[in-house]
Amino acid sequence: MGKSFQIKWVFIVFFSLITQVFILRDVALAHVAFCFIYLWIILKAPIQTPLFYVILGGFFIGWIVDIFYNTHGIHSLATVFIAFLRPVFFKILTPVNGYDERSSVSLSEMKALWFFPYIFVMLLTHHLILFLVESADATLFTYSLLRAFSSAILGTLVFGILELFNQKN
Amino acid sequence: MNQLFQFLIRQKILLLFVFLELVNVWSIFKYDDFQHVIYLNTTNRWVASLLATSREIKTYHHLGEVNAQLALENARLRQEIFKLSAIEQPESKVPYFVSSAMLNRYAPLASKVIDQSTQMSQNYLTIDKGLLDGIKPGMAVISSTGVVGKVMSCTSNLSLVVSVLHVDNNVSAKIKSTGELGYIKWLGIQTEVVEMMDVSKYKKVLKGDTIVTSDYNVVFPPNIPIGIVAKIGLEKDKTFHQIKVMLLTNFSTLKYVYVIKNHLLDQQLKLESLKPKPE
Numbered sequence: 001m002g003k004s005f006q007i008k009w010v011f012i013v014f015f016s017l018i019t020q021v022f023i024l025r026d027v028a029l030a031h032v033a034f035c036f037i038y039l040w041i042i043l044k045a046p047i048q049t050p051l052f053y054v055i056l057g058g059f060f061i062g063w064i065v066d067i068f069y070n071t072h073g074i075h076s077l078a079t080v081f082i083a084f085l086r087p088v089f090f091k092i093l094t095p096v097n098g099y100d101e102r103s104s105v106s107l108s109e110m111k112a113l114w115f116f117p118y119i120f121v122m123l124l125t126h127h128l129i130l131f132l133v134e135s136a137d138a139t140l141f142t143y144s145l146l147r148a149f150s151s152a153i154l155g156t157l158v159f160g161i162l163e164l165f166n167q168k169n
Numbered sequence: 170m171n172q173l174f175q176f177l178i179r180q181k182i183l184l185l186f187v188f189l190e191l192v193n194v195w196s197i198f199k200y201d202d203f204q205h206v207i208y209l210n211t212t213n214r215w216v217a218s219l220l221a222t223s224r225e226i227k228t229y230h231h232l233g234e235v236n237a238q239l240a241l242e243n244a245r246l247r248q249e250i251f252k253l254s255a256i257e258q259p260e261s262k263v264p265y266f267v268s269s270a271m272l273n274r275y276a277p278l279a280s281k282v283i284d285q286s287t288q289m290s291q292n293y294l295t296i297d298k299g300l301l302d303g304i305k306p307g308m309a310v311i312s313s314t315g316v317v318g319k320v321m322s323c324t325s326n327l328s329l330v331v332s333v334l335h336v337d338n339n340v341s342a343k344i345k346s347t348g349e350l351g352y353i354k355w356l357g358i359q360t361e362v363v364e365m366m367d368v369s370k371y372k373k374v375l376k377g378d379t380i381v382t383s384d385y386n387v388v389f390p391p392n393i394p395i396g397i398v399a400k401i402g403l404e405k406d407k408t409f410h411q412i413k414v415m416l417l418t419n420f421s422t423l424k425y426v427y428v429i430k431n432h433l434l435d436q437q438l439k440l441e442s443l444k445p446k447p448e
Contacts, residue, residue, distance in 0.1 A: 022219075022220075022223040052182055052185060055182065055189065056185065056189075059189045059192075059193075067216055073193040073194070073195075073196035074197055076189075076196075077190060077193035080186065080189045080193065081190065133197065
């Protein structure tokens, strides 16, 4: 938890939010796949961060995105939800005798078999809540599911690529 | 009581989670009441100004698209002008009616310049419309500022245009104010200057007169601006003015041009071919 680490986090929070609200806001691949890069903050928060702060952070980040997306609370709802479920996913995905020494969520410290399912499940949960609540319409149910799945796949790819730039060695 | 507090402290994460989710759910369902209280959406002043700045930056990336739209719009307006000027006639005692075929004689088509030269003695432009868009060799090409040239050959999607800056490409022209006829010829040196030939030295020409295409032009519609008289002298044989004309079209920065389809061209050419050949 050095000083450079904190600066790096301020940088990540700032830039993922800026990218999200100014560039990715109007971008959709084939009208179904959206990229929510601001979830990087929740996904990559260090593992020993108290859950209390992760949830609170998820709430405020979600609200900022909500303000720019005019979604009045839906992003925040979904983000708080996955922030709360984060330790549950950790527990499910980690083997019993598993990695105790790890401190951050990264591809270099963890196996790809751990990292990608984690990202995918987190994103999918978030997107399902987001798109289902947003459409709030039974007729759009399958379309919302399609959007959630395709966005989760796109998100996993994007975060995988971002992680390649983040390798330590 | 103490036990209750102990319980609350132990469950603080769960409580926080439930509380925040309730806030969100309340906000989602009560949005209509809520938005009047605090403007936590894009109508918020700070948010709006940030978005406006970001849009301003993005707008630069759409300039190409906007230009193309404007060119189309201009082509439409230009057609209106052709119609209006066909109706407009000099004062005449004889009643004059213009036929609808004559009114709709010229149809401009906006197209983009994708390649061009200005430095050779024979300069050409390539434009992004071709046979499939209804372009045929011989059609006039103008820009928003003046004449550009004439279509020489077409493929299905592209066309090659002989620029006015081509030593063999002459354009029939007149002096706008007096109606004196002549033709425009490029001498192959300066890309801004052409020469107007065949204007008798007894006719009055002033510096600053506008040169436009003549009414007897097979290729160009009448009264398309060509240039401004920049310098007047006498030819060596002393029968004609030597008129240097500053071109109005800046060829080096040309981006969009209009190809003029002349619907009556075939008829006109057919009639003119019937003229008896001089012996």
